[in-house]
Amino acid sequence: MAPKRATFYTFANDTICHDAKQFIEDSGVLLTVRKLDENPLTVFELKNLIGHIDVKHFLNTAAPEYTKLNIAEILHDRKALFQLIADNNSLLRRPIITTIRLITIGCDKKRLAEMLQISQGNIHHEEPKGNLKNSKYVTRRTISKSSDSKPSTSSARASK
Secondary structure (H helix, E strand, C coil): CCCCEEEEEECCCCHHHHHHHHHHHHCCCEEEEEECCCCCCCHHHHHHHHCCCCHHHHECCCCHHHHHCCHHHHCCCHHHHHHHHHHCHHHECCCEEECCCCEEECCCHHHHHHHHCCCCCCCCCCCCCHHHCCCCEEEEEECCCCCCCCCCCEEEEEEC
């Protein structure tokens, strides 16, 4: 059986992201790590990553830039919002973990184990730390295109 793979979007010096990354790697999942402080997402990449999910799920409201740039005023303008996030990736909530069909935001080990289908035997539910205490975790399921060329669909689920 081929090993599971995921992409992990993080900032280099984020200890919360480090804990989530360690948990995933210890479970045998192969990660492609993208450090957003070294290699920020472009507008095009943000559009592909977020898709039709509400952008609010991806925003780090605790970031100083969120208030400074008055992001709450432009939530209705996706184009402007994507440009601001591309210019300042610290506006993104992290970590963001993606697989071919799923995306999860945050460090909830139980949700990560569920998403990545890894054993939950040693998971003790911990209260999220720092600015992730009130974090939302989003999972997007996308039906992949099959040989009969059905269009892709996606739905989103958010919970605290």
